[in-house]
Amino acid sequence: xxxxxxxxxxxxxxxxxxxxxxxxxxxxxxxxxxxxxxxxxxxxxxxxxxxxxxxxxxxxxxxxxxxxxxxxxxxxxxxxxxxxxxxxxxxxxxxxxxxxxxxxxxxxxxxxxxxxxxxxxxxxxxxxxxxxxxxxxxxxxxxxxxxxxxxxxxxxxxxxxxxxxxxxxxxxxxxxxxxxxxxxxxxxxxxxxxxxxxxxxxxxxxxxxxxxxxxxxxxxxxxxxxxxxxxxxxxxxxxxxxxxxxxxxxxxxxxxxxxxxx
Amino acid sequence: xxxxxxxxxxxxxxxxxxxxxxxxxxxxxxxxxxxxxxxxxxxxxxxxxxxxxxxxxxxxxxxxxxxxxxxxxxxxxxxxxxxxxxxxxxxxxxxxxxxxxxxxxxxxxxxxxxxxxxxxxxxxxxxxxxxxxxxxxxxxxxxxxxxxxxxxxxxxxxxxxxxxxxxxxxxxxxxxxxxxxxxxxxxxxxxxxxxxxxxxxxxxxxxxxxxxxxxxxxxxxxxxxxxxxxxxxxxxxxxxxxxxxxxxxxxxxxxxxxxxx
Numbered sequence: 137x138x139x140x141x142x143x144x145x146x147x148x149x150x151x152x153x154x155x156x157x158x159x160x161x162x163x164x165x166x167x168x169x170x171x172x173x174x175x176x177x178x179x180x181x182x183x184x185x186x187x188x189x190x191x192x193x194x195x196x197x198x199x200x201x202x203x204x205x206x207x208x209x210x211x212x213x214x215x216x217x218x219x220x221x222x223x224x225x226x227x228x229x230x231x232x233x234x235x236x237x238x239x240x241x242x243x244x245x246x247x248x249x250x251x252x253x254x255x256x257x258x259x260x261x262x263x264x265x266x267x268x269x270x271x272x273x274x275x276x277x278x279x280x281x282x283x284x285x286x287x288x289x290x291x292x293x294x295x296x297x298x299x300x301x302x303x304x305x306x307x308x309x310x311x312x313x314x315x316x317x318x319x320x321x322x323x324x325x326x327x328x329x330x331x332x333x334x335x336x337x338x339x340x341x342x343x344x345x346x347x348x349x350x351x352x353x354x355x356x357x358x359x360x361x362x363x364x365x366x367x368x369x370x371x372x373x374x375x376x377x378x379x380x381x382x383x384x385x386x387x388x389x390x391x392x393x394x395x396x397x398x
Numbered sequence: 399x400x401x402x403x404x405x406x407x408x409x410x411x412x413x414x415x416x417x418x419x420x421x422x423x424x425x426x427x428x429x430x431x432x433x434x435x436x437x438x439x440x441x442x443x444x445x446x447x448x449x450x451x452x453x454x455x456x457x458x459x460x461x462x463x464x465x466x467x468x469x470x471x472x473x474x475x476x477x478x479x480x481x482x483x484x485x486x487x488x489x490x491x492x493x494x495x496x497x498x499x500x501x502x503x504x505x506x507x508x509x510x511x512x513x514x515x516x517x518x519x520x521x522x523x524x525x526x527x528x529x530x531x532x533x534x535x536x537x538x539x540x541x542x543x544x545x546x547x548x549x550x551x552x553x554x555x556x557x558x559x560x561x562x563x564x565x566x567x568x569x570x571x572x573x574x575x576x577x578x579x580x581x582x583x584x585x586x587x588x589x590x591x592x593x594x595x596x597x598x599x600x601x602x603x604x605x606x607x608x609x610x611x612x613x614x615x616x617x618x619x620x621x622x623x624x625x626x627x628x629x630x631x632x633x634x635x636x637x638x639x640x641x642x643x644x645x646x647x648x649x650x651x652x653x654x655x656x657x658x659x
Contacts, residue, residue, distance in 0.1 A: 204590065317581075317583055318581045318582070318647050318648060318649035318650075319581050319649050320579045320580050320582065320593075320594075320595030320596065321579065321581070321595060322579055322595050322596075322597040329464075329598075329601060332594050332595035332596075332597050332632070333581070333593045333594065333595060334581025334582055334583050334593035334594065334595060334649065335593075336583040336590050337590075371593070386578070387579060388579040388580050388649050388650070389576075389649075
């Protein structure tokens, strides 16, 4: 930790303002080059606390940077994590207003809802599997609050890992009905196939990222409460969207979901 | 291209295959070569194989992904022939050092037919009706062209760059799986190197087989009952070397593995 409470509160306010006013800012590590992971998560938590104090509900949790190849490339040993807000929730076939965002992108993911608390450190994948109530398909809407896509991982964590919204739909299933590593998905933008992938793209198994989330939270003195909606991480690369775009994601065994950007 | 030249190129490619050597791209040797010439050359190369007792057991479809189409600057797939000598079963040791030149592995879905398909006019429904079962497989592609410097004509003439095939052993009816959304996971020496889904090949592997049935139908060649049809890669090509082991798993279809020795 390199920052004091007032500096953390100030950066949290700056980032939240960037979100609510859709005005991108210069990445915060330009001003604070020695910012560390603890600072970044403390800023993210301060954003969360400010939102909940105003009546926003935390709608779930998410993991990002869950591709092993990308983690190796970025030289990190765990994904990054953030929280989802109730105002970012969209149902299947939603219209998503572009004017709420700066430059949104989407990623297709496998999401879970848990039935019991998960806590770390020491949480492992079998505990996660035992705690999954059901599995559902999801799309995350990402929107960096930093200018010109200039950011580093520390800045991204402080910016709540670019969380902007999420779409759920499709056909929820019991875990035992699915083989998550080989579960395939196809992303179509305006009828054209733009991305394909399978669950194993997320750390070999999407539930592994939930175990890492529990362990990350454990180090910060928090748990994943029972009943939490968790997005396990992008299976495909993030895809930029523009007004008028229609995105459909077809999942093996989980149905499909779609959205339009208006 | 005259018949003598077609024969010469076909013979050159066959000799390169047998000797594990490469030749200069045909598109450099004769820049005027046409797609038709290339298929004629591939038939001459095939005839040489059949003359030594090999038997045609199926066909392969190549260039099915947008990435590879863009790379080769074409808007359609190509095809080649599978012979009995190319076929291996899952778990096999493929003798890379004595049979292949500079191989690359790709994960695919194989169709095994129970009825003939005589194009043109074949639809996806006809293909599904004619399919006995599908199974995961590896196609190990290889090129008899120097440094893989291929244009579309080179790969067509060279039997669509086919090397050998490793077939899974778990047969699934095509009605039991969504072939467009089924996921694919490829591991190299225990590490996940790529994931994909059926839609990576022309939107669905079924579309690929339909394309082949109609394309070959135009020149009077049927897809025959009992044949194996490789429908095209769902993941990027992976160069392989002696000592590598690979596994491909497909959602709903099981898996297939191979070791290179």
